[in-house]
Amino acid sequence: MTTAPVKTMTRRAGAAFAAAGIVLGMLAGCSPAEPEPTPSKTALFASEAEAFAAAEETYRAYLADLNATDLSDDDSFRPVYDWLTDTALSAERESLSYYYAEHLTRTGETSFDTFSPLSHSEAKTVANICLDVSDVDLLDSDGRSVLPEDRPNRRALKVTFTPGDTSTRLAIASNHAPEDFSC
Incomplete structure (x- = not known):
């Protein structure tokens, strides 16, 4: 009589192994024979x-969006930030x-x-740019200029552009005065 429980356990173990084999076979059938190709970077x-x-x-x-800002309306800054x-x-957010x-006016x-x-x-893409700020003034609430009298009318900038989400697919990542370029 001791053989009946052993036979039942053996049958159960065999059934479990058979079920596991079927599941593994099904999984193997679902996986692709070759790895999916990864899209090449264009x-x-x-x-x-x-x-x-x-x-x-x-x-x-x-610059068009910057020139369109109203310094008394911080919502007008958003297109510049884009x-x-x-x-x-x-740096632009800070300025x-x-x-x-x-309460300055430009x-x-x-x-x-x-x-x-x-x-x-x-x-990245890098270029030197000569800004012309000769027509620009910043005025306080009394209408007085807050800019230094000796401010140059032109500024040299080295600008770095990186991939972005703009219509041109680029964003301005940095701009600073170059050592080897002047306007």
Whole structure:
């Protein structure tokens, strides 16, 4: 009589192994024979010239949105921020927040007349730009200029653009005074 429970246990173990084999067979049938191909990374731009054209267009669009801001309305700053990332974004937020908090008013518009391509890679595009701020003034609530009298009318900037979500597919990541370029 001791053989009956052993036979039942053996049958159960055999059934369990058979079920496990069927499940493994089903799983093996569901998995692809070859790994799924990963999409290859395509270049953001077809050429270096296209990248520089997009960078220049990005900077023009950024300046247009910057010139359209109303320093008394911080909601008007949002389109400017859309063109920026990294240190350029944090610096612009700080500047515009300061102008807003100090109740400053801007007159005139910033423009640029020089765009000199420097380098391009998949990670970044770099150019020198000459800003013209000769028409721009910042006025306090009494209408007095808060800008230094000796402020230069033109500023040289080295601007780095990185891939972004803008219509030009680039964002301004940094801008600073270059050591080897002047306007």
